[in-house]
Amino acid sequence: MFNAKYLQQCFLIVLFTLLGISNIASANNITSNVNYDIQVEIDPATRSIQGRSTITVKNSGELRLLLGQRFEVTKALIEGQPLQPSADSYDMPYHSWRIPFSLGVTYNIEVHWHGELAALNTSLDHQQTLGRPEPVSDVMGTFLPKSSSWYPHIIGALASYQVNLKLPAGQRGLVAGKLIEESESAQEGYQASFEFALPAEGIELMAGPYQIATSHIQGANGQQIQLRTYFHPQIGHLADDYLDAVKAYFKLYEAWIGDYPFTEFSIVSSPTPTGFGMPTLTYLGINVLKLPFIRATSLGHEVLHNWWGNGVYPDYQKGNWSEGLTTFMADYTYKEQESAAAAREMRLGWLRDFAALSPGQDAPLNAFTSRTHGASKIVGYNKTAMLFLMLRDQLGEDIFNRSIQALWNIQRFKVTSWDDLQNIFAIVSTQDLDLFFEQWLTRNGAPLINLSAVDKTKTDSDFQLTVTLQQALPTYQLSVPIVIHSANGEQTKLLNLQQQQQTFTFNLQDEPLKVALDPNLRLFRQLAPDEAPPILREVMVNQTTTTLLLSENKETLQIAETLASKLQRRNPSIITSSKTPTTEPTLVIGLQAQIDAWLSANNLPEKPEIISNKGSAQAWTIRQTNGTTLAIISAQDNDALEALIRPLPHYGRQSYIMFESSQAIKRGVWPMQEQVMMVE
Numbered sequence: 001m002f003n004a005k006y007l008q009q010c011f012l013i014v015l016f017t018l019l020g021i022s023n024i025a026s027a028n029n030i031t032s033n034v035n036y037d038i039q040v041e042i043d044p045a046t047r048s049i050q051g052r053s054t055i056t057v058k059n060s061g062e063l064r065l066l067l068g069q070r071f072e073v074t075k076a077l078i079e080g081q082p083l084q085p086s087a088d089s090y091d092m093p094y095h096s097w098r099i100p101f102s103l104g105v106t107y108n109i110e111v112h113w114h115g116e117l118a119a120l121n122t123s124l125d126h127q128q129t130l131g132r133p134e135p136v137s138d139v140m141g142t143f144l145p146k147s148s149s150w151y152p153h154i155i156g157a158l159a160s161y162q163v164n165l166k167l168p169a170g171q172r173g174l175v176a177g178k179l180i181e182e183s184e185s186a187q188e189g190y191q192a193s194f195e196f197a198l199p200a201e202g203i204e205l206m207a208g209p210y211q212i213a214t215s216h217i218q219g220a221n222g223q224q225i226q227l228r229t230y231f232h233p234q235i236g237h238l239a240d241d242y243l244d245a246v247k248a249y250f251k252l253y254e255a256w257i258g259d260y261p262f263t264e265f266s267i268v269s270s271p272t273p274t275g276f277g278m279p280t281l282t283y284l285g286i287n288v289l290k291l292p293f294i295r296a297t298s299l300g301h302e303v304l305h306n307w308w309g310n311g312v313y314p315d316y317q318k319g320n321w322s323e324g325l326t327t328f329m330a331d332y333t334y335k336e337q338e339s340a341a342a343a344r345e346m347r348l349g350w351l352r353d354f355a356a357l358s359p360g361q362d363a364p365l366n367a368f369t370s371r372t373h374g375a376s377k378i379v380g381y382n383k384t385a386m387l388f389l390m391l392r393d394q395l396g397e398d399i400f401n402r403s404i405q406a407l408w409n410i411q412r413f414k415v416t417s418w419d420d421l422q423n424i425f426a427i428v429s430t431q432d433l434d435l436f437f438e439q440w441l442t443r444n445g446a447p448l449i450n451l452s453a454v455d456k457t458k459t460d461s462d463f464q465l466t467v468t469l470q471q472a473l474p475t476y477q478l479s480v481p482i483v484i485h486s487a488n489g490e491q492t493k494l495l496n497l498q499q500q501q502q503t504f505t506f507n508l509q510d511e512p513l514k515v516a517l518d519p520n521l522r523l524f525r526q527l528a529p530d531e532a533p534p535i536l537r538e539v540m541v542n543q544t545t546t547t548l549l550l551s552e553n554k555e556t557l558q559i560a561e562t563l564a565s566k567l568q569r570r571n572p573s574i575i576t577s578s579k580t581p582t583t584e585p586t587l588v589i590g591l592q593a594q595i596d597a598w599l600s601a602n603n604l605p606e607k608p609e610i611i612s613n614k615g616s617a618q619a620w621t622i623r624q625t626n627g628t629t630l631a632i633i634s635a636q637d638n639d640a641l642e643a644l645i646r647p648l649p650h651y652g653r654q655s656y657i658m659f660e661s662s663q664a665i666k667r668g669v670w671p672m673q674e675q676v677m678m679v680e
Contacts, residue, residue: 324384
């Protein structure tokens, strides 16, 4: 006898086919019109690279082939004849060739190139690494990102590939894909061959003095998945723990989404503070991998990217949904598994971060493409993750999960837009989701909702409660949770708010005592000033922040200015120590005696007791009467102040923090004030 789940799946398959969206995809029959067969040899000691690529193109239109300008081309042929550079190639940072249009014709193109890779810079932080798409090499590590155009590639074309890699003895390397064979000898060095038979967005190559550890797991469909770590010697002892952690993530996501689409997964260490997810692997900094919590957080996020981002490709021109969906199904899910309180704390963090943005830093979700700075993460990761939370609340967990599975089955290895995603959720749920997606994808900002009035009336048998909500323009259509408290407990009501002001009426058996607006933070909304406790990030991301340096000592000023620039990731707007607080968010930096005197002179609260006279340095926030934030940094001497330069920028979500040298020893967030009205 067929069970209900099987019948539902059959119905969905028929429905998708009848509506002409797609058939359920199979990885075995997905092919690409472009294939690269690459031979590449790299010597990290001299930073030299030599490459040869044979490109097969089943052409259906004019295409453009690019290679980075830093490389010298020694041969370029199409069907054995010289391939001439494009007329405009000399005005571009690339070698460029146009591949002519000829419907139904297959072209074979051969390009030989060589050159010198950039030097590895281990002093860069993660943000700087993201903004520097250069091919770099050193005996400690080689990284060739696809964005550096290190190999000749067709613009905008998904492509399969084979890569044969040669390195000196003692080095190991890889690209995303299936390891076909590898060998090493003193004479021939290290050689490895990789294959990626599915349509991919690009090729990224990593190498280093790796120690390799292996394990395996049987996937949900019975296939064996090969697991590997490519770790630098100093973290080789961590390999087994990482391999075990990966196995748990495969079990979680195969059950939730569908079969893992590849036959291997590797964790690769980087000498820089990198965090990248690619098909079949993740590339993480050595110091990141040393952190004990990474296995329970970031690792799962990167594993999940093999489904979202590297298995279903975002249509970047229409918005990148994959980072937010991955954040929701990884980072947020782990908090839900931990406790309801931990999940609420993460939602509060998202809303606090959004409240910290200054005007002009926000953007519609359909305009987000990739993370470039803190503000873009707040929008593209956090706000998008909460969109999926609200969508799950609206549809119910079962329908949401079946929609996720349908998205995977239908769109794997295809470029997928927000519209594609919306269509699948709408069909599975049989709901019209146009307004939901329109208001959350195309608008800046977030709804601002206020509990404006509550009133009760005693009747013969019960109580009648009226609740009035207001929202700022433009209006949203929202299901707003309120919690009604009585002497016997509390109950939650969902109010269908559609207008700028609406009044709702309820009959209650118990006398209502107070009403709270969305205390569990299930809506993405603009927190009211009293709701959002001030955090350090408000002065870090706000473009209008003023920096006040309380010193006349040249060395102290230099350290303080460096710290301010690291915190704000820009040249700070500095005013002199003689100025009083401004009406803008303000960062104040000084030594302890200077800070104490300045606070007293400006009638501001002294250092909070929770961090007073403890540690070598402290930072904390104060909400000014006009609603803007002061962030105070106080250090006992120049050494203590300088010790904050590297760690403090990572603690933007804190309201206060205390350091002993560079070690954070106490931190926290001031309590949130819920929107509550007493019922008179």
